Amino acid sequence: xxxxxxxxxxxxxxxxxxxxxxxxxxxxxxxxxxxxxxxxxxxxxxxxxxxxxxxxxxxxxxxxxxxxxxxxxxxxxxxxxxxxxxxxxxxxxxxxxxxxxxxxxxxxxxxxxxxxxxxxxxxxxxxxxxxxxxxxxxxxxxxxxxxxxxxxxxxxxxxxxxxxxxxxxxxxxxxxxxxxxxxxxxxxxxxxxxxxxxxxxxxxxxxxxxxxxxxxxxxxxxxxxxxxxxxxxxxxxxxxxxxxxxxxxxxxxxxxxxxxx
Amino acid sequence: xxxxxxxxxxxxxxxxxxxxxxxxxxxxxxxxxxxxxxxxxxxxxxxxxxxxxxxxxxxxxxxxxxxxxxxxxxxxxxxxxxxxxxxxxxxxxxxxxxxxxxxxxxxxxxxxxxxxxxxxxxxxxxxxxxxxxxxxxxxxxxxxxxxxxxxxxxxxxxxxxxxxxxxxxxxxxxxxxxxxxxxxxxxxxxxxxxxxxxxxxxxxxxxxxxxxxxxxxxxxxxxxxxxxxxxxxxxxxxxxxxxxxxxxxxxxxxxxxxxxx
DNA sequence: CGATCGTTTGAAAGATATCAAGACTCGTGG
DNA sequence: CCACGAGTCTTGATATCTTTCAAACGATCG
Numbered sequence: 001x002x003x004x005x006x007x008x009x010x011x012x013x014x015x016x017x018x019x020x021x022x023x024x025x026x027x028x029x030x031x032x033x034x035x036x037x038x039x040x041x042x043x044x045x046x047x048x049x050x051x052x053x054x055x056x057x058x059x060x061x062x063x064x065x066x067x068x069x070x071x072x073x074x075x076x077x078x079x080x081x082x083x084x085x086x087x088x089x090x091x092x093x094x095x096x097x098x099x100x101x102x103x104x105x106x107x108x109x110x111x112x113x114x115x116x117x118x119x120x121x122x123x124x125x126x127x128x129x130x131x132x133x134x135x136x137x138x139x140x141x142x143x144x145x146x147x148x149x150x151x152x153x154x155x156x157x158x159x160x161x162x163x164x165x166x167x168x169x170x171x172x173x174x175x176x177x178x179x180x181x182x183x184x185x186x187x188x189x190x191x192x193x194x195x196x197x198x199x200x201x202x203x204x205x206x207x208x209x210x211x212x213x214x215x216x217x218x219x220x221x222x223x224x225x226x227x228x229x230x231x232x233x234x235x236x237x238x239x240x241x242x243x244x245x246x247x248x249x250x251x252x253x254x255x256x257x258x259x260x261x
Numbered sequence: 262x263x264x265x266x267x268x269x270x271x272x273x274x275x276x277x278x279x280x281x282x283x284x285x286x287x288x289x290x291x292x293x294x295x296x297x298x299x300x301x302x303x304x305x306x307x308x309x310x311x312x313x314x315x316x317x318x319x320x321x322x323x324x325x326x327x328x329x330x331x332x333x334x335x336x337x338x339x340x341x342x343x344x345x346x347x348x349x350x351x352x353x354x355x356x357x358x359x360x361x362x363x364x365x366x367x368x369x370x371x372x373x374x375x376x377x378x379x380x381x382x383x384x385x386x387x388x389x390x391x392x393x394x395x396x397x398x399x400x401x402x403x404x405x406x407x408x409x410x411x412x413x414x415x416x417x418x419x420x421x422x423x424x425x426x427x428x429x430x431x432x433x434x435x436x437x438x439x440x441x442x443x444x445x446x447x448x449x450x451x452x453x454x455x456x457x458x459x460x461x462x463x464x465x466x467x468x469x470x471x472x473x474x475x476x477x478x479x480x481x482x483x484x485x486x487x488x489x490x491x492x493x494x495x496x497x498x499x500x501x502x503x504x505x506x507x508x509x510x511x512x513x514x515x516x517x518x519x520x521x522x
Numbered sequence: 523c524g525a526t527c528g529t530t531t532g533a534a535a536g537a538t539a540t541c542a543a544g545a546c547t548c549g550t551g552g
Numbered sequence: 553c554c555a556c557g558a559g560t561c562t563t564g565a566t567a568t569c570t571t572t573c574a575a576a577c578g579a580t581c582g
Contacts, residue, residue, distance in 0.1 A: 081417070134403070148413060156372045163349040164342055164349055205560085244372050254396055485529095
């Protein structure tokens with residue numbers, strides 16, 4: 001039995017020894033900022049604060065103009081598209097990720113609502129300080145670009161998933177993907193509420209729930225929040241994972257070939 | 262009567278006096294590269310080529326590893342998600358935009374298939390040259406970041422549109438948005454094939470076609486490829502545009518407050 | 523003219539959402 | 553300790569939406 005966090009958060013294995021206690025120390029835990037100079041990180045965190053927020057905390061509302069750049073140090077944050085009283089989960093954000101840096105950079109309103117899912121530590125950096133730092137520090141700019149590129153590719157994958165696959169296929173691939181990851185194990189537990197998985201996959205909880213039952217016919221037996229891998233080959237036959245949809249999408253620092261001068 | 266290009270391509274009004282004849286001149290027409298030094302643009306285009314491609318030309322296939330960065334100078338390019346024999350339009354790209362720079366920067370496979378829609382002029386820049394230039398020129402890095410940010414926000418808007426609205430609402434808002442733009446006019450023509458609009462909006466051509474008929478009840482009468490604005494208030498009452506979904510998303514160069522030194 | 527491609531339409535099946543009710547979990551306060 | 557309330561999950565019945573398959577229509581182009 002293995003417990004697995006979803007896709008965007010394989011980095012769940014992190015849990016640094018000691019949780020950082022200052023904004024500066026928090027940023028030091030972010031892998032893709034490694035190439036950024038200490039001075040820039042100092043400048044960035046000069047007026048920053050490190051907050052611990054309980055689950056359910058609203059971080060910002062759709063249409064708000066960003067005052068801070070938020071960086072998730074630990075825990076997780078859900079980003080919802082909102083329309084009237086309906087919400088749909090657009091992205092789940094985990095340790096080391098920024099919350100909608102595009103809106104902060106462009107001084108544009110947030111397109112999504114952010115709410116804490118698992119108790120989270122967040123670094124809050126003044127929006128203007130962030131913009132200035134990106135504008136003046138090339139290494140930071142490169143790092144943010146890599147971060148933004150990863151976010152873009154995740155969105156494209158999600159769009160393909162929703163537009164090209166049926167509800168059952170989306171659910172099946174979601175589970176099969178986790179199954180392959182934990183594979184020597186015979187079962188795993190969901191770490192995400194079902195209503196959130198359903199929303200992320202673009203369907204109602206009821207449809208998701210029903211699909212769950214039917215999926216037992218394809219080698220994946222669902223029992224509460226644990227999934228038993230009964231017949232992985234049957235699952236593979238029915239649900240074909242596509243790396244261009246289901247593959248991971250980590251932040252990759254820009255690599256340039258050695259200059260052959 | 263007004264002819265209008267869609268959303269991503271309001272920049273249709275451009276058509277520079279003389280089409281550029283060299284890669285270097287072509288990049289000079291791209292607005293968001295204005296802050297980039299001439300030397301960098303020279304370096305970028307040293308081994309670049311400027312191609313004119315007829316409609317239907319395949320530019321690259323899903324899963325390919327990028328060899329070039331493509332920049333659209335004129336015309337337009339469709340980006341499809343592909344699964345077996347199914348295609349879905351994920352993004353339409355017009356003059357001044359880059360084709361999936363995220364894949365090029367990260368040396369990752371393309372997630373989409375690119376095909377020329379309207380005859381296009383394209384600058385082809387060696388992928389490695391592009392990466393090196395971004396890594397060494399801060400202004401270019403900033404410009405690409407702004408470009409990528411705009412792309413990300415477009416994807417989020419599209420995801421909200423598809424997950425939060427019904428098929429009829431998506432179609433209605435699509436038309437109403439154009440209607441508002443051309444407003445003193447009483448009608449307008451579609452510049453995009455209906456099958457492409459349908460695909461972009463996440464439905465089949467048949468569903469789209471049927472929805473078209475029903476939409477006449479809400480003040481927008483469809484006749485072939487021209488839409489008559491019969492009753493704009495009825496349309497507004499039924500279809501509520503949301504700037505956080507339907508608003509434009511142009512590339513914005515990073516603006517930093519004046520340094521008060 | 524015939525071929526191709528995009529569009530429209532019909533009829534039927536299928537997928538998905540909605541509404542409503544019950545089961546279950548979990549934390550709180552009596 | 554138990555009962556309660558809130559939230560989640562499941563299940564059933566039903567309605568709606570959407571797709572599928574098929575055919576016909578209309579343009580465009582050699």
